[in-house]
Structure formats: structure tokens, C-alpha cells
Amino acid sequence: MDSSDGARQCSTVQAGRPAAGGRQVHRDSDAFQPQPQGPHSALLFPVMHVMSPPDNEADYGDAGIEPELDPDADELTPEALVWQLLLLINPGDEDTALRQFAHYRELLSEADEDAEPVWVLKDAIDWTSGFFVDAHDGESLVDSINELARRWNIDLDWGGDLDDEDFRNATDVPALMSTAHDGLRERGYTLWTWDTGSDQQAGWISLSRDDEAMRLVAAALKIELRPGSDAF
Numbered sequence: 001m002d003s004s005d006g007a008r009q010c011s012t013v014q015a016g017r018p019a020a021g022g023r024q025v026h027r028d029s030d031a032f033q034p035q036p037q038g039p040h041s042a043l044l045f046p047v048m049h050v051m052s053p054p055d056n057e058a059d060y061g062d063a064g065i066e067p068e069l070d071p072d073a074d075e076l077t078p079e080a081l082v083w084q085l086l087l088l089i090n091p092g093d094e095d096t097a098l099r100q101f102a103h104y105r106e107l108l109s110e111a112d113e114d115a116e117p118v119w120v121l122k123d124a125i126d127w128t129s130g131f132f133v134d135a136h137d138g139e140s141l142v143d144s145i146n147e148l149a150r151r152w153n154i155d156l157d158w159g160g161d162l163d164d165e166d167f168r169n170a171t172d173v174p175a176l177m178s179t180a181h182d183g184l185r186e187r188g189y190t191l192w193t194w195d196t197g198s199d200q201q202a203g204w205i206s207l208s209r210d211d212e213a214m215r216l217v218a219a220a221l222k223i224e225l226r227p228g229s230d231a232f
Contacts, residue, residue, distance in 0.1 A: 076220065103124040107124055131144035135201050154187055173231070189207060195225075196232070
């Protein structure tokens with residue numbers, strides 16, 4: 001492996017746990033430009049990276065700053081912040097983030113001018129990297145979170161079977177989200193939920209080591225976000 005290969009280490013997910021590793025990125029100028037890093041590279045966000053969104057689907061790289069709090073983070077465009085969020089909820093899977101970003105742009109072009117990014121994002125990631133269910137529909141919540149967790153070969157223990165009437169009557173969506181959150185934390189992931197302002201529950205999953213980055217990005221996008229253990 002030459003020096004250039006060593007500069008971009010790959011991290012993989014095995015047995016439901018994220019492996020340590022990652023690569024650093026840099027800023028060439030104030031105008032961020034994607035830098036090709038290879039299709040199997042993974043990103044590490046100890047605190048926060050500022051990544052530029054790809055100009056088009058042919059851009060498979062990224063560019064940004066060293067992994068530390070960026071004083072200019074508040075000046076990023078919503079599009080750049082959405083790209084950052086997509087990388088966080090698709091750890092090690094830039095291809096999926098790229099497809100979702102392209103879908104996000106398509107949806108945004110059709111949305112009202114005052115559409116909030118999180119609502120456009122919801123449709124771009126639903127059932128692939130995010131969930132959106134009725135607050136009283138425990139079965140759909142379990143199905144959607146199980147689907148998301150399978151990306152890392154995680155089989156969650158829900159504490160019972162929703163086909164069991166006694167268990168179904170004794171639990172609810174917030175309790176199920178808390179159970180999922182605890183199970184994911186044991187494996188190095190965090191379940192997040194955002195305030196829909198309606199009778200719906202929505203959220204996504206990211207690496208626990210990226211918790212601070214997630215909070216920063218969500219705040220910059222004006223998304224009211226909480227861990228799944230503290231559902232809205």
C-alpha cells in the first residue's frame with residue numbers, strides 16, 4: 001500500500017459493530033470541491049466535518065475540514081448540511097448517501113419555496129435510512145427500525161412479540177423506541193427522533209461516536225432532534 005492509500009483507510013461494519021478507522025479530509029479553498037477518495041472509503045466524524053455536497057451523481061468524493069468544530073458551520077447552505085446529515089445516517093455507505101442526495105435535490109425542485117429541508121429529506125430517505133410512522137402504530141415502527149438495523153446485521157430484542165396481545169397492550173411506540181435505542185447503543189449506534197409537530201414519529205440511526213456531529217448538523221438545519229430514548 002503506497003502513501004496515498006494509507007491516507008484513506010477503510011472502515012467496515014462487522015457483526016453489527018462499527019470498526020474503528022476513517023480518513024481525514026481537508027479544505028483546499030473557501031469554495032469546497034469534492035475530492036475523489038475511492039468507492040470503499042468511509043468517513044469518521046469525531047466532532048464535525050464540513051463536507052461539500054457533490055455537484056452531480058458523478059462526484060464520488062468529498063472535501064471539508066479537519067475533524068473539529070468549524071467556526072463557519074453556521075454559514076453552510078442547507079444543501080451542504082443535508083449532505084453532511086446523509087453521510088452521518090449512512091455510515092460507510094457513500095453510494096446510498098449520493099443516491100439519496102440526488103433524490104433530495106429532485107424533490108426539493110418540486111417543493112414549495114418555503115419547504116423545510118427535513119420534510120424533503122424524509123421522503124428521500126424513508127425506509128432506507130429513516131422511518132416515519134404513526135405514533136400509535138407499534139408494528140410499523142418495529143418493522144421500519146428492524147429494516148434499518150439490518151444494514152449492520154443487527155437483530156434487536158424488543159422484549160416481546162407484537163403478535164402477543166398482552167405484550168401489545170402493555171407497550172406503546174415511545175417504549176418501543178426506547179428499547180430500540182438501548183439495543184442499538186449496545187452495538188455502537190444511536191437511534192434519533194425528530195419533532196414532526198404531528199401525530200407521527202420519525203427518525204434515523206447513526207454511529208454513536210457521531211452524536212455531537214449529528215446534534216450540530218440538526219441544529220444548523222433547525223431540526224429538533226432527540227435520542228430515541230426520549231421520544232416526542
